[in-house]
Amino acid sequence: MMRKSFLFVFLFFAHYFLIYGQDTLATVTAEKGDGIYSLLRKHGVNPYEYYHEFIDINMDNLRDSLHLLEGRTYIIPKVELDTVPVVDSIQKQAKKVKEIASKTYDIFGEDHKTVLSKSERLKGAIYYLVSGHGGPDPGAMAVYKGKSISEDEYAYDITLRLAKELLAHGAMVYIIIRDENDGIREERILEMDRDEVAYPDKVIPLNQLDRLQQRVDIVNDLYKQNKGAYQRLIVTHVDSRSEGQNIDVFFYHHEKSQNGKRLAESIHKTFEAKYRQYQPNRNYSGTFEDRTSLFLVKKTHPAMTFIEIGNIRNEKDQRRILDPDNRQALAKWISEGVILDFEER
Template identity: 50%
Template sequence: MRNNHSFTLLRLSYKFSAFVFFLLVVVSAVQAQDYQTTVAKNGEGIYSLLKRHGLSPSEHLNTFIELNKGKLGSNNSLFAGQTYTLPQQESASQSPASGGAIYPIFGKAYEQVNPIDNSLQGAVYYLLSGHGGPDPGAVGRYGNHTLCEDEYAYDVTLRLARRLIEHGALVYMITRDENDGIRDGSFLEPDKDETCYPELSIPRNHLKRLQQRKDAVNKLSIKHKGSFQRLVIIHVDSRSKGENIDVFFYHDQRSKTGKKLANNLQQTFKKKYDMHQPNRGYHGTVSDRNLYVLKYSYPPAVFIELGNINHFRDQQRFIQSNNRQALANWLAEGLQTDFKNNK
């Protein structure tokens, strides 16, 4: 029985559901290394301390108590000025030797994620790449190759997720693919096996698909109530072959925070274009739009269009992996600016 239990845990560690990974971390919490620590504030209890660090009390309370035996007062109270160990908040198996963690969803070449800094500690991001499952989204042609929006938007989103984690954020991939990982090829093979967090089949019906994603985000948002939260939705546009467009941003018209988020991202892109292509100019816009997920999701949100999948120059933005990584890096930098401006 004990051997079967160990085999089950080992097998689960390679599943891609964030929830399953979290369970594995909790089971092995007392053995993991390189935990982050924090100092309790005057009058602070475990619930408020965990929330301050973007951790759900309902999920992390018991692990926190186990990690801090001997440091707690009566009824598990905290002592102001005492240093406490925080439960691991990443949904991945830990890699104690490097101080990083293993995230199989990024694929073998990129699954090892090592921390750069804690500049986004306490931030929670929900990353939603467009379409997926039965819907490939916009489709373009490049020679004999078919370019599907869902594959390229997903690859950029994965790269963004990895970058945010490197800076200490807690990240949820809402659209997920267990097989793809980050891919460095130019022409990403389309498939239909994407799921919605945690492991839900994506429906064909457009409205049901949007409702499913909105519900996934909102359930997680409730769990992380009180934390800094943002929803980032990434798409690729489809226009005539002659229309070259820059990365542009939508927000819900009622959300001042969403507008500020979009502006922070847009200004980051403008700065990057001024730096790397000073004579080109950047014309990406920020505007409001009445989109379902923007309108009904709880966290402040931004909807990003990466370019025109039918325009030759825009296609270079997608098919070259270093350009996809640059998009992810610039988005991450804009999100860091947004975090700093709203702390």
């Protein structure tokens, strides 16, 4: 009896210290170049699951409610493991983490290819994601620290991150512009290339009108194949204006599409709420409006929204576009607006 009591006490304290004994290691100092995602990753915490919790508990220590400050100390969220003891041997007390459903998609790159299931909130929904330009057309361009940067690379990275978020919530996703070599990238300067293709592996034409028509044809053909299902199109671009013009994320939709308007409005409402939460001293001036003159807005069949992320030539907007943490936040916020739209349909 005494031996059983000792075993119970041993297992209880082993469990306690494995789960809660990391309190003394729960603070870290941000180093130069650290972002929230990279910091959480370095300390064994899934950044996609604990990003917002990290922000909530470190709000007073973040610049613009989103950025780490070098030399500051931050609290790492406590990861609560769902565990069961393995009773082979007391000396090798082991823990088995509850398995989470996952799938792998090579297009996200080696470090990001595993998509963990978060929910089935988008089950039955189909999304077509089109990132602007690509192939022979880099889109809007600028120079950052002496290096050329282009719209297509950043729109594509945000689109991949959005695709991963939507898949994690049970949606079916078609990535229309594709680069099998890039994947989701964590660098600020994304190297330019011209090897993007259109779904599934079509060469992107040199002529602008042909490029746009190719995307329209691909989306409309898929729309017909999936007739009867809930289908939406999201197009992502980066704008180019004068260097002094700082803009917020804004959205377009077809003037006659109530579903498209609602999708754009749902994402817009989400961005307004996020700005109130994380940047309460800054007004969000992004808009949603009809812009049927845009080729993809006018010609594609699914209800859709066309998103402009920012001005690639403006220094403030460049921080939004170049910082990988910001690109992830943009994708996350868009996905939350998409979920809002789907659940309120």
